[in-house]
Amino acid sequence: MLVRIAGNLARFVLSLLAATLAVFALMRVLPGDPAAIAAGENATPEVVAGLAKQFGTDRPLPVQYWDWFSGLWRGDFGVSYVTRTDISPLVADKVQVSLILVTLAMALALAIAIPAGTIAAVRHNKPSGAVIAAASQLGIAVPGFLLGIVLVSFFALRLGWLPANGWVAPGVDFAGFLARLVLPVIALAGVQSAILVRYVRSAVLEVMHEDYLRTARAKGLSPLGALVRHGLRNAAIPVLTVTSVQFSALIIGAVVIERVFVIPGLGSMLLSAVGNRDLLTVQSVVMVLVAITLVVNLLVDVLYTIVDPRIRAAAQGER
Amino acid sequence: MRNTRPTPAFLVGAAIVALIAATALLSFFFTPFDPLQVNAPARLQGPSLQHWLGTDNLGRDLLSRILVGARITLLVGVVSVGIAVLIGTPVGIWAGMRRGAVEEITMRGADILLAFPALLLAIMFAAIYGASTVSAMAAIGLASVPGFARVARAGTLQVMNAEYVLAARAAAQRPVRIAARHVLPNITGMLLIQCSVTFALAVLAEAALSFLGLGTPPPVPSWGRMLQESQQYWGTFPAMALWPGLAIASAVMGFNLLGDGLRDWLDPKLGRGKA
Numbered sequence: 001m002l003v004r005i006a007g008n009l010a011r012f013v014l015s016l017l018a019a020t021l022a023v024f025a026l027m028r029v030l031p032g033d034p035a036a037i038a039a040g041e042n043a044t045p046e047v048v049a050g051l052a053k054q055f056g057t058d059r060p061l062p063v064q065y066w067d068w069f070s071g072l073w074r075g076d077f078g079v080s081y082v083t084r085t086d087i088s089p090l091v092a093d094k095v096q097v098s099l100i101l102v103t104l105a106m107a108l109a110l111a112i113a114i115p116a117g118t119i120a121a122v123r124h125n126k127p128s129g130a131v132i133a134a135a136s137q138l139g140i141a142v143p144g145f146l147l148g149i150v151l152v153s154f155f156a157l158r159l160g161w162l163p164a165n166g167w168v169a170p171g172v173d174f175a176g177f178l179a180r181l182v183l184p185v186i187a188l189a190g191v192q193s194a195i196l197v198r199y200v201r202s203a204v205l206e207v208m209h210e211d212y213l214r215t216a217r218a219k220g221l222s223p224l225g226a227l228v229r230h231g232l233r234n235a236a237i238p239v240l241t242v243t244s245v246q247f248s249a250l251i252i253g254a255v256v257i258e259r260v261f262v263i264p265g266l267g268s269m270l271l272s273a274v275g276n277r278d279l280l281t282v283q284s285v286v287m288v289l290v291a292i293t294l295v296v297n298l299l300v301d302v303l304y305t306i307v308d309p310r311i312r313a314a315a316q317g318e319r
Numbered sequence: 320m321r322n323t324r325p326t327p328a329f330l331v332g333a334a335i336v337a338l339i340a341a342t343a344l345l346s347f348f349f350t351p352f353d354p355l356q357v358n359a360p361a362r363l364q365g366p367s368l369q370h371w372l373g374t375d376n377l378g379r380d381l382l383s384r385i386l387v388g389a390r391i392t393l394l395v396g397v398v399s400v401g402i403a404v405l406i407g408t409p410v411g412i413w414a415g416m417r418r419g420a421v422e423e424i425t426m427r428g429a430d431i432l433l434a435f436p437a438l439l440l441a442i443m444f445a446a447i448y449g450a451s452t453v454s455a456m457a458a459i460g461l462a463s464v465p466g467f468a469r470v471a472r473a474g475t476l477q478v479m480n481a482e483y484v485l486a487a488r489a490a491a492q493r494p495v496r497i498a499a500r501h502v503l504p505n506i507t508g509m510l511l512i513q514c515s516v517t518f519a520l521a522v523l524a525e526a527a528l529s530f531l532g533l534g535t536p537p538p539v540p541s542w543g544r545m546l547q548e549s550q551q552y553w554g555t556f557p558a559m560a561l562w563p564g565l566a567i568a569s570a571v572m573g574f575n576l577l578g579d580g581l582r583d584w585l586d587p588k589l590g591r592g593k594a
Binding site: 015018019022026027137138140141142143145146149150152153156157158164248249252255256259270271273274277279282286289290293294 | 427430431432433434435436438439440442443445446447519523526527530531533546549550553554555557560564567568569571572575576
C-alpha cells in the first residue's frame with residue numbers, strides 16, 4: 001500500500017512539474033512582451049525596455065522560468081507587473097475564500113447525489129426513479145451561474161430571506177458569513193449534484209446485479225439494507241473517479257459564481273487581473289487553481305487505495 | 320445488438336438542436352426588430368404583441384437579440400468542436416496505431432491539458448490576446464482536444480485487433496491507408512457522440528465567458544452577455560435574465576440529449592444507463 005501511495009505521490013509531482021511548464025509556456029512563450037503590455041500602447045521603446053529590465057522579462061525564457069519556478073517552491077509568486085505589489089499574500093488570502101466555497105459545494109453535491117442516485121437506481125423502473133433521472137438531465141443543462149441568478153432574484157431580491165451577495169470573514173460575523181454562503185454554495189452544488197447523480201445511479205445499478213448482494217439478501221437483509229451494507233462501498237470507486245474529475249469543473253465554476261455573488265476569492269482576483277492585463281498575477285492564480293485540482297486528484301488516488309481492498313491486495317502482491 | 324430506431328432522447332435533442340440552428344439561420348434574413356436598436360421610452364417592457372419577449376434596459380427587443388445570439392453560440396460551438404476533432408482525432412488514432420512511446424507521450428500530454436478546463440484556458444487567452452470570439456474559439460477548441468484524442472485512441476485500440484485490420488496489415492497496406500479505410504469509419508460513431516457532448520460543453524463555456532465579459536465584445540448580442548447586462552435588474556425585471564437563461568439551458572440540454580441518444584442508439588454497450 002505504501003509503495004502504491006509513493007507511486008501516486010511521484011505521479012503528482014511530475015504532473016505538477018508539467019503543469020508549471022504548461023502554464024509558463026502558455027502565458028509567456030505565446031504572447032507578446034509583458035513589458036509592452038504593461039507599458040500600454042503608446043509607450044516609447046525606451047520605456048518598454050526599461051520595464052522589461054525591471055521585470056526581468058528581457059532575460060532568456062529558461063532563466064525566467066527557473067526564477068518563477070524556484071519562487072513557487074518557496075511560495076513566492078513574485079511582484080505584479082501592474083500593481084507593483086507582492087502577489088503571494090493576496091493569493092494566500094483569496095485561496096481560503098475559494099476553498100471554503102468549493103469544499104462546501106462538493107460536500108453538498110455529494111450529500112444530494114449519493115442518496116438521490118441510489119434511490120434512482122433501486123427504483124429505476126418506478127416513477128420516483130424516473131423523476132430523479134429526468135431532474136438530473138434538466139439540472140445538467142443549467143449552468144451554475146444561471147442557477148445563481150435565479151436564486152438571487154428569488155430568495156434574496158424577491159423574498160429578502162438571504163443577502164444577495166458579498167462576503168464576511170467568519171471571525172467577524174459568523175452568522176453573516178453563513179448567510180452569505182448559502183446561495184453561492186447551492187448554485188455551485190446544483191449542477192455538480194445533477195452530474196454526480198447519473199454516475200451514482202449507474203454505479204449502483206451495476207453493483208445491484210452482483211452475486212454478493214444476492215447472498216446478502218438471501219441472508220435476510222432487505223434490498224436497501226443489503227445495498228447500504230455491502231453495495232455502496234463497491235459503487236464508491238467509479239463515483240470517486242468522477243468526483244475528482246468534476247473537482248476541476250467545480251473550481252472553474254466557482255470563478256463565475258464569485259462574479260455573480262461578488263465574493264472576493266481567487267476567481268475575482270483572476271478576473272480583475274485579466275481586466276488589468278496583469279499577466280504575472282493571471283499566471284499565478286491559474287497555477288494555484290491547477291495545483292488545487294492536482295492535489296485533489298492525488299487525494300482521491302490515495303483514497304482508492306484505502307477504500308478498495310482489491311487495490312490494497314494487488315499492491316501487497318506487488319511488494 | 321444495434322437498435323434500429325433512435326431513442327426519444329435522440330429525437331428531442333435533435334429537435335432542439337435543429338430549432339436553434341433554424342433560429343440562427345432565420346436571424347440572417349429576419350428579426351422582428353433591429354437587435355441593436357436602442358429605444359429608451361420602451362425600456363424594460365414585458366411581453367406584448369409588438370415585443371413578444373419584451374425589451375431590455377435600453378429598450379432593445381429581447382426576441383431579436385435571442386435570435387441573433389444563437390449565431391455566436393453555434394459559431395463558437397462549431398469552430399471549437401472542429402478544432403478539437405481535427406487535432407484530437409489524428410493524434411488519438413496515431414497513438415492507438417503506433418503504441419509505445421508515441422502513445423505514452425501524447426496521452427500524458429492529453430492528461431496535462433485536461434487539468435485546464437475550457438473556461439480557464441479561455442480566460443488565460445483573454446488575458447493574453449484580449450477578449451474576442453477568435454480567442455474564445457481557439458481556447459475552447461484546444462481544451463477539447465484531449466477528449467477527442469482519448470476517444471479516438473480507445474476506439475483505435477479496439478479496431479486494431481479486428482480481423483479485417485490484421486488482414487490489411489498482413490497485406491502490407493500503408494498505415495495511413497489503414498487509418499483512413501478501416502479505423503476512421505469504425506470509430507465515427509464514437510466521435511459523433513464526443514462531438515455532441517463537447518458541443519454542449521462549448522456552449523456552456525462560451526456562455527460563462529460572455530457572462531464574465533470576456534467573450535465576443537459588444538455590440539454583437541450573445542446569450543451570456545445578455546445575462547451579464549441583466550445583472551442590475553435581477554430583482555426588478557427578471558425577464559431580462561429569463562430568456563437568455565432559457566436559451567442557454569435548452570441549447571446545452573439539446574446537445575446533451577443528442578449525445579446520450581446517439582450513444583444509446585449507435586452502441587448500447589457504451590451506454591452508462593439510460594437517463
